[in-house]
Amino acid sequence: MTPHMNTRRAAALTAVAAMVVVGVQTGTATAGTGTGDSTASSSGATTLGVNTATQRTTALRTAQSDAPAAAEALGLGSQEKLIVRDVIKDAHGTVHTRYERTYAGLPVLGGDLVTHTAADGKSKGVDKATDARISVPSTQPKLKAAASARKVVWAGDGKPALAFETVREGVQKDGTPSRLHIITDATTGKKLHSFEAIETGTGNSQYSGQVTLSTTKGGSGFELTDGDRGGHKTYDLGQGQTGTGDLVTDADDTWGDGTGGDRQTAAVDAHYGAATTWDFYKNELGRDGIAGNGKAAYSRVHFGTGYVNAFWDDSCFCMTYGDGADDKSALTAIDVAGHEMSHGLTAATANLDYSGESGGLNEATSDIFGTSVEFFADNTTDPGDYLIGEKIDINGDGTPLRYMDKPSKDGGSADYWDAGVGDLDVHYSSGVANHFFYLLAEGSGAKTIGGVDYDSPTSDGSTVTGIGRQKAYQIWYKALSVYMTSSTDYAGARDATEKAATDLFGADSAELAAVGAAWNGVNVK
Incomplete structure (x- = not known):
């Protein structure tokens, strides 16, 4: 949705957004293979803007300094502030600035918005998670918060309310870690919303044959650290369920044997999958890493025993893979790896x-x-x-x-x-x-x-x-x-x-x- 703004506010927002300048490199998208592919048109209509990590950092800093003026231009209340999450300048010169919102210093869950400003400086509108006016009668709760709760404003269902957000950690039925966020009304104690923060998907690799890996030479051999792609590392959890485990190493830079019985094989698939996903985002969509900042996530293999799943955890910015019911069928196929890393893209x-x-x-x-x-x-x-x-x-x-x-x-x-x-x-x-x-x-x-x-x-x-x-x-x-x-x-x-x-x-x-x-x-x- 694109709510209407009055002329004065639209003009003010245009002035603010126009100050955010992000360098753009014009690249040519590379077509994939097989039936159904298409190449970019000769007019360049499909060319995507590319923002480097350095340009993005500069743009974020500039946008945050201009955030108070943007909030005023949008007609936000005096107790509302904007926190910049991302700035993208596309190949057509349009600047898209993504904000989170606070109210009286409290995070507003469901209050995010994106402003769009054309290359000529004119506002192209705003997309909001909610059109509701953010306001609550008081920021003092009537109920006592649990020790682990944080006070927030919940705006996800259209009527803002003072609330508590509690994170309950545990284990889901299939053995996947759980980080369940529960939102409760700070006045009535009623549950307003809940969501799970752990997002599941369900060398010589097991699934992709013999592949080339980017590794790093260490003191006594080689390690699965990809210096070409933001420093991505692959770790062996050794059937553990916490921490990072041990960085996977090898004496001669030849990894795995292509079978699930070899511990390195799962690491080969995970490392290859992460590299291929990085290259896809970089070459096809002009994105420098999952978060667009040039930094890699990391991978963990051999999670738990008989664990038949894989998951993305934004708190560690990492992918984790189980070994399957027989502990020899790791869930590290290329589409699974791409799936898990893409949860990180969505979060960013x-x-x-x-x-x-x-x-x-x-x-x-x-x-x-x-x-x-x-x-x-x-x-x-x-x-x-x-x-x-x-x-x-x-x-x-x-x-x-x-x-x-x-x-x-x-x-x-x-x-x-x-x-x-x-x-x-x-x-x-x-x-x-x-x-x-x-x-x-x-x-x-x-x-x-x-x-x-x-x-x-x-x-x-x-x-x-x-x-x-x-x-x-x-x-x-x-x-x-x-x-x-x-x-x-x-x-x-x-x-x-x-x-x-x-x-x-x-x-x-x-x-x-x-x-x-x-x-x-x-x-x-």
Whole structure:
């Protein structure tokens, strides 16, 4: 949504945003391989802006110094302040500034917003997580807070309230660590919201064959430290569940034997997956690392015993992989690695709340980019496809974890939107966006892509013509990074992707029309 502002405020905001200058390098996007790919148009319409880590740091500092003027221009109250999270200047010169908000010094959960300023200095509007006026009768709670709680303003459901946020740590049913955030009304004690902060996905590598690794020579051999990609490191937890474990080392720089019985093999897959995901974001989307600051996350393998999952934890900025039910089938396939790192991307951009429809969009984003990374890798041992986790055999019968062409084939995911989608587990509500992406990239109907047969239906029986994977993931990335907010739902995702397609390809483009057709095909009208 783009709320209207009066002329004076819009002009003031324009003046503030225009002061934020981020250098832009114009790069040429590199097409992937296989059916459905497309290259950037000769007009350069799909070229994405590239912001280096140094430019980003300067832009953040400048934007924060201008934040008080921006708050005034937006008409925020005297007790509200803006905290800059990100600044992106795209290839068209538009500056997108993402803010968190505070009220009387308290964090406002669900109060994030993004302002957009065109290259000519004119405001292009604001996207807000909530349109509600942020105000509470008092910042003094009537109830006593638990020792571990922090006082916040909750704005996620449209009516701001003074609240407590408590983080309850533990273990989920499948052995995944739990960091459950619970929001309670500080006046009545009523539970307002909750979300899980641990986001799961479900050399000689086990899944990708013989691969080249970037390693670092140490005092007595080599270590899995990637000096070419922000210093990414891969650790062995030794079946532990806390800490970082031991940095994986080797005497002769030849790693693993390609079997799950060798401890180095899982580390090879994790290290290779992290490097490939980094390269995908850098080469295809112009992003310098997950957070856009040139710094790497790290990977941990051999988590727990018989642990059949993998997860991203933003508090450590790391990916963690279990070894599977037999402790020899690590969940380190390339699309799983891309999936987990992409949770970090979402946390660094729109920070989609991990519940309801926004949680489904969060999970779908990881599936979308995990799949895109798999195609980008162009690995003959694990060729790209629209099947999620097909290599790890998590079901024990050779079937993939999820299907993007018809998500309901997994027995639980939604093919189409309806009013109850937000009540599903986020790994199932994600089906709507996964299906949208497949339709946008490849189109509807029966086809064979890379040796895999697909048959994607639409909710209304319409025919959708795909625009290719590259254009599809460019649109999704732009929508995520500059238009979505923490509370974006499916209707908001349609709006965000239509804005992104307009920015990248034009208001009269076939790509914008395809975005609309694909959303119609999954019943997001």
